[in-house]
Amino acid sequence: MTSALVALLLTASPSSGTVTLPLSEYQLVEVLPPAPMAGAVTSQRLTGRVTNDSLEVTAHLVVSIIDATKWTKLSLFRLTPGVTLVDSSQVEGALVAVQHGEVVLVSKTAGTWNLELKFSVTGGDGAQHTARFTRGADTMDGVLKLEVDGEFAELQHGAEVRSENGAWNVRWKTVSTRQQQVVAARPPMEPVITAANAQLVSTVEGRARLTVQYALELDREQRLTLKLPEAWVMTRVSLNGSAVVVPEGREVTWKVTPARPGEKTASLELTLERDFGVFHLSGRMGVTLPGASWPTARVESSVHLPAVFEWRRLGGSLEPAEALSWSPPSMPGKQLSFRQHLVAAAGPTLELAYSVDLAGRYFSLRGGR
Numbered sequence: 001m002t003s004a005l006v007a008l009l010l011t012a013s014p015s016s017g018t019v020t021l022p023l024s025e026y027q028l029v030e031v032l033p034p035a036p037m038a039g040a041v042t043s044q045r046l047t048g049r050v051t052n053d054s055l056e057v058t059a060h061l062v063v064s065i066i067d068a069t070k071w072t073k074l075s076l077f078r079l080t081p082g083v084t085l086v087d088s089s090q091v092e093g094a095l096v097a098v099q100h101g102e103v104v105l106v107s108k109t110a111g112t113w114n115l116e117l118k119f120s121v122t123g124g125d126g127a128q129h130t131a132r133f134t135r136g137a138d139t140m141d142g143v144l145k146l147e148v149d150g151e152f153a154e155l156q157h158g159a160e161v162r163s164e165n166g167a168w169n170v171r172w173k174t175v176s177t178r179q180q181q182v183v184a185a186r187p188p189m190e191p192v193i194t195a196a197n198a199q200l201v202s203t204v205e206g207r208a209r210l211t212v213q214y215a216l217e218l219d220r221e222q223r224l225t226l227k228l229p230e231a232w233v234m235t236r237v238s239l240n241g242s243a244v245v246v247p248e249g250r251e252v253t254w255k256v257t258p259a260r261p262g263e264k265t266a267s268l269e270l271t272l273e274r275d276f277g278v279f280h281l282s283g284r285m286g287v288t289l290p291g292a293s294w295p296t297a298r299v300e301s302s303v304h305l306p307a308v309f310e311w312r313r314l315g316g317s318l319e320p321a322e323a324l325s326w327s328p329p330s331m332p333g334k335q336l337s338f339r340q341h342l343v344a345a346a347g348p349t350l351e352l353a354y355s356v357d358l359a360g361r362y363f364s365l366r367g368g369r
Contacts, residue, residue, distance in 0.1 A: 037066060037067075038065070038066060038070070039064055039067065039107070041061055041062070041063050041076070041139050042062045042063070042064050042112075043061065043062035044060070044062075044140050044142060045061075046059050046060075046142065047146075048144050048146045048170065049147045049242070050123075050146060050148040050155065050170065051149055051152070052152040052174060052255075053123050053124075053174075054120055054122050055120075055121040055131035055170050056086075056118070056121075056242055057119040057120075057144070058116065058117070058118050059115075059118075060114070060115070060116055061114070061116075061117070062112065062115075063094075063105055063112070063113050063115055064111070064113075065108075065109060065112075067110070068110040071106065072106070072108070073104050073106045074104060074105045075102050075104055075136030076102070076104060076117065076135075076136045076138065076139050077102070077117065077133070077134065077136050078101060078102050078134040078136055079101050079102065079103065082121055082122040082124075082131070083120075084119065084120045085117065086118040086119060086120050086242075087117070087243035088103070088115070088116070089117075091114075091115065093107060093109035093111055093113070094107035094111075094113055095107065102136055104136070118243050119133065121170075123172070127173050127174045129153075129171065129173065129174070130169060131169075131170045132167055133167065133168045134168075135166050135167070141166065142163060143160050143161065143162055143163075144161045144170070145159065145160055146159045146161065146170065148172065149257060149261055152174060152257065153172045154173055156171040156172055157171060189218060189219040189264070190295075191217065191222045192217050192218075192294055192297060193215065193216055193217075193292055194215045194298070195214075195215040195299075195326075196212060196213070196296050197215075197302075197324075198210060198211065198212045198289055198299065198300070198301040198302070199302045199303075199304070199329070200287060200302070201304045201333070202276060202305055203306065205278060206276035206277045206279060207273075207275055207276075208273065208275070209271065209273050210232065210273070211269070211270070212269070212270045212272075212289065213269045214268040214270075215265070215267060216268060217266075219264050220257070220258075222256055222257075223253055223293075224253065224254050224256050225253040225292070226252055226290045226293070227250060227251050228272065229289065229290060230288075232273070232274045233273055233274060234247075234252075234270060234271070234272050235271050236269075236270070237254075239254060239256065239268055240259040240267055241259070256268065272290075281356050282354060282355035282356065283353070283354060284351065284353050284354070285305075285351075285352045285354060286316075286349070286350070286351050286352075287316075287349070287350040287351075287352070288347050288348070289347045289348045289349075291345050291347035292343075292345065292347075295342070296342075296343035297342065298325075298339065298340070299318070299339065299340045299341075299343050300321065300324045300337070300338070301337070301339070301348070302324060302335060302336075302337055303335065303336040303337075303338065303350070304333040306333055306334070307333050307334050308356065309334075309354040310357045311334060311353070312353050313336075313350070314353050316349040316350040317343075317349050318339065318340050320337065320338060320339075321337040321338055323337065324337050338350060
């Protein structure tokens, strides 16, 4: 009897039976259709500034990721020879990075982000220059709108360049010999730093950040050299409002031009960081600002230090100041102000002493409130 039942089961057709599943189990096996695309660049705007020998490009992108079930990588721009990524905005939920000669965005989070990328593209040597900037597979063809420093360069086409085969080709030439002679015939203007505004912020653990803004005065391209103080590491540089590559070494040089044609001003901003180490109950703290190859008319420094300590000046070239000619951003801690006029090549210095503030809000004397 048993063998006959087994034979009957083995010979039964698979399609002859039906299976009934509970609704909850049926919903678990239902597969949704995939997204039509994983992500895309939905908006793109490119601007560029032509200098004497390079093209500075700023790309503003709006990027959306749709598929959150897997990692998505979007190819934004190619780093071909002569193209350098200078700065990029970082966003929460996505990573902007360089991979295999491309700038890419990687994410597994559905969302939309606004990105700003800055590039420097070399134009080659000689009087005629050509800079080529190439998009990635996921960005769009379009128009690159240009500004040009007319005192040093002249475009060989219009101020708007359309991409061809996924690339923008910008051509310009330097000023003619006759124009250069006219420029050279003018009385030379001695370049000067009219003001250097520094802000130093330190935590109680000793981690410090120094930001220095230089107001420059010059009438043509000049070289400016800064000597960085020991133990400080430069993390960011901005020249005429545009981020540039952070150079290596303790003595660095930039080619500076006026911010706009016909003007005689420029700006340079540095961000430096260091670790002073953990503060003790009392001690000393020495600060040296960068030294400059141009004379500096005035240096003003706003120093923000841990409020748990009492601070007093021991020495240095920077003198106490009751008020500053500029308004530093608000920062926590005790603020001290210092100033020095007519600074030569050596960097301004400051020597401070500190001790625990027993009368402050962190500590109190016996019997005090």
